[in-house]
Amino acid sequence: xxxxxxxxxxxxxxxxxxxxxxxxxxxxxxxxxxxxxxxxxxxxxxxxxxxxxxxxxxxxxxxxxxxxxxxxxxxxxxxxxxxxxxxxxxxxxxxxxxxxxxxxxxxxxxxxxxxxxxxxxxxxxxxxxxxxxxxxxxxxxxxxxxxxxxxxxxxxxxxxxxxxxxxxxxxxxxxxxxxxxxxxxxxxxxxxxxxxxxxxxxx
Amino acid sequence: xxxxxxxxxxxxxxxxxxxxxxxxxxxxxxxxxxxxxxxxxxxxxxxxxxxxxxxxxxxxxxxxxxxxxxxxxxxxxxxxxxxxxxxxxxxxxxxxxxxxxxxxxxxxxxxxxxxxxxxxxxxxxxxxxxxxxxxxxxxxxxxxxxxxxxxxxxxxxxxxxxxxxxxxxxxxxxxxxxxxxxxxxxxxxxxxxxxxxxxxxxxxxxxxxxxxxxxxxxxxxxxxxxxxxxxxxxxxxxxxxxxxxxxxxxxxxxxxxxxxxxxxxxxxxxxxxxxxxxxxxxxxxxxxxx
Numbered sequence: 001x002x003x004x005x006x007x008x009x010x011x012x013x014x015x016x017x018x019x020x021x022x023x024x025x026x027x028x029x030x031x032x033x034x035x036x037x038x039x040x041x042x043x044x045x046x047x048x049x050x051x052x053x054x055x056x057x058x059x060x061x062x063x064x065x066x067x068x069x070x071x072x073x074x075x076x077x078x079x080x081x082x083x084x085x086x087x088x089x090x091x092x093x094x095x096x097x098x099x100x101x102x103x104x105x106x107x108x109x110x111x112x113x114x115x116x117x118x119x120x121x122x123x124x125x126x127x128x129x130x131x132x133x134x135x136x137x138x139x140x141x142x143x144x145x146x147x148x149x150x151x152x153x154x155x156x157x158x159x160x161x162x163x164x165x166x167x168x169x170x171x172x173x174x175x176x177x178x179x180x181x182x183x184x185x186x187x188x189x190x191x192x193x194x195x196x197x198x199x200x201x202x203x
Numbered sequence: 204x205x206x207x208x209x210x211x212x213x214x215x216x217x218x219x220x221x222x223x224x225x226x227x228x229x230x231x232x233x234x235x236x237x238x239x240x241x242x243x244x245x246x247x248x249x250x251x252x253x254x255x256x257x258x259x260x261x262x263x264x265x266x267x268x269x270x271x272x273x274x275x276x277x278x279x280x281x282x283x284x285x286x287x288x289x290x291x292x293x294x295x296x297x298x299x300x301x302x303x304x305x306x307x308x309x310x311x312x313x314x315x316x317x318x319x320x321x322x323x324x325x326x327x328x329x330x331x332x333x334x335x336x337x338x339x340x341x342x343x344x345x346x347x348x349x350x351x352x353x354x355x356x357x358x359x360x361x362x363x364x365x366x367x368x369x370x371x372x373x374x375x376x377x378x379x380x381x382x383x384x385x386x387x388x389x390x391x392x393x394x395x396x397x398x399x400x401x402x403x404x405x406x407x408x409x410x411x412x413x414x415x416x417x418x419x420x421x422x423x424x425x426x427x428x429x430x431x432x433x434x435x436x437x438x439x440x441x442x443x444x445x446x447x448x449x450x451x452x453x454x455x456x457x458x459x460x461x462x463x464x465x466x467x468x469x470x471x472x473x474x475x476x477x478x479x480x481x482x483x484x485x486x487x488x489x490x491x492x493x
Contacts, residue, residue: 060293063492067428070491071378074421078385143287146269149374166243166269173284 006152007181008041008050008145008165012174017050018181019148024189026052026135028125028196035122037194039135043170046139053142054132054198057119065116072109079105126196133198143170148178205282206259212251212280214241219249220346222297228314229255234301238346238447243375244269244278245430248297250304252312262311264304266295268430270375275430277303279311293433350446351471355464358457369455376448378425383452386422389415390462390469397465416480422448423484427492432485434493438478441485446470 005020022041027034038061042053055061079102131140146166151159162177169176193201215237223234231253237246245268252262263280275295277288288307305318372380393415397408422445426432431444449470453463469477 064428066492067378067424067488070488071381071421071424071428074424075381075385078418078421144274146274150377164243168285170287 004184005181006148006178008176008178009162010169010172010174011177013169013172015049015169015172015174019178020185020187021050021136022052023187024052025191027191027193028122029193029201030125030196034191034193035125036118037135038119038122040132041145042132042134042142043145043167044134044137044139045141045143045170046137047134048171050145051134051136051142053134053144055144056128056130056132057123057126058128062116062119062123065112065119069109069112069116072105072112076102076105076109130197135192135194135198135200138199143167145176152178152180206257206261207263207280207282208284209260209263209280211242211246212249212260212263214239215246215249216251223301223318225318226255227316227318228312230261230308230312230314231255232305232308232318234304236297238350238443240375245375248300248304250301250308252308262308264307266291266300270429279307281311293430294435346443347446347471347474350443350450351467353450354446354453354467354471357460362457365455365457368451372451372455376425376429376431376451378428379422379431379448380425380452380455382421382425383449386415386418387449387452387456387459387462389418390465391459394461394465416477419477419480420484420487423481423488427488434489436485438482438485441481442470442474442478445481 005018005023008017008019009015019041022039026037026039028037038055038057039052040055041050043049044051044053079099083099083102132142133140134142148165149163152163160179162179165176165178167176168174195201215235216233218239219235219237221233221235223232225232233251233253235249235251237249240246247266247268249266250264251260253259254261260280261282265278265280266275267278268275275291275293277291277300279286279288308314309317369380389411393408393411396411399407401407423432423441426441426444426448431448432441436444449463449466453459
């Protein structure tokens with residue numbers, strides 16, 4: 001599959017990393033079938049580089065998903081009532097309200113709902129009170145990287161200049177910056193299996 | 204003597220609530236609750252240590268969050284840079300942070316003396332490091348008026364939307380900023396309809412107020428979603444956070460003057476009614492989330 005990636009570098013030293021490390025098929029192996037691992041880019045103190053790490057289905061993550069869903073539902077209500085206010089009596093009576101914003105919100109609601117379901121499902125199997133692990137070496141000495149700014153979500157609108165990520169390079173003091181590398185890679189991924197404790201199983 | 208590289212402590216001390224200002228050993232320790240954010244990292248509580256006779260800090264221990272990463276951490280600003288001392292649960296209380304911070308400060312600074320077991324309230328207004336000569340107590344009522352008065356400031360002639368600020372707001376507090384895009388027009392509608400009646404005698408102002416009170420739910424949700432509020436926050440804290448976020452929104456979108464002036468009246472002068480509404484929304488949000 002073709003994937004875009006973001007280069008991450010330090011402002012004070014030669015360090016570079018990239019977001020492509022978290023692309024792939026990472027699964028927890030369970031007796032009843034595998035479930036995908038939620039991943040986040042992180043700094044691993046053992047690997048001394050940017051790595052994919054587990055994002056455990058913690059209470060906080062669950063709460064964030066719940067709140068996002070609640071916000072979307074309220075927004076859909078509000079958008080709906082705004083559309084109705086702006087329509088004439090007859091059109092309100094005879095046609096369904098259409099709005100691109102409303103459609104986008106409804107699509108997002110579906111995505112967030114399925115995300116929430118996935119979090120709830122994975123909480124049944126995973127001990128989310130433990131520390132998340134580096135999916136490269138299994139170390140728990142990791143620090144999550146901040147999520148990429150919204151303008152970096154798509155290569156189409158991404159700024160050409162590197163943007164600050166909001167995190168210092170551990171042991172160096174420089175700051176991490178991110179920039180789209182402008183190359184789409186065709187990659188074929190193979191499945192990587194992990195135990196529910198986040199330890200990689202031998203291929 | 205080397206000092207921390209952090210630049211934000213001064214703004215936080217000037218704008219925040221100083222909860223404690225005491226001397227321990229050769230250091231002046233200032234414990235503050237941050238009320239105005241000034242960087243991409245949001246600070247909630249800070250314990251800042253100044254060597255005696257110095258106006259620059261040598262250590263700052265912080266409860267800090269990164270709105271983009273959605274993480275809450277314990278951090279330390281040292282002369283060598285910033286250290287992340289671990290993630291914490293978002294319910295960390297003021298008391299728990301104080302205990303942690305004084306413990307860590309003792310280790311970093313090699314202090315033998317302990318802080319008082321309970322906080323000494325008030326702001327020291329002496330510049331003499333050895334002697335406390337008085338306390339100036341702050342109250343939340345002052346804070347409401349101080350923050351709220353910014354809503355009444357008129358925009359400069361020709362002021363337009365500050366897109367850079369709007370963008371920053373969306374990046375740091377996306378949920379609240381989004382909520383205000385609904386609530387500010389609702390405030391404006393209320394300002395327009397207050398005291399008016401429809402042809403059939405319906406009170407248009409009352410209807411507009413009901414709508415804006417209902418829509419405040421989205422703002423309260425946003426405050427929790429952006430981690431500006433945590434479980435068990437008081438209604439006063441909720442209203443303060445709401446006012447701060449509205450002031451930030453106003454800085455980005457300065458031209459809804461009617462909405463901001465009515466917000467000042469409702470959220471500051473006649474805040475008792477809004478507090479009841481906020482309490483109801485808070486209860487509802489917390490019941491769904493916790």
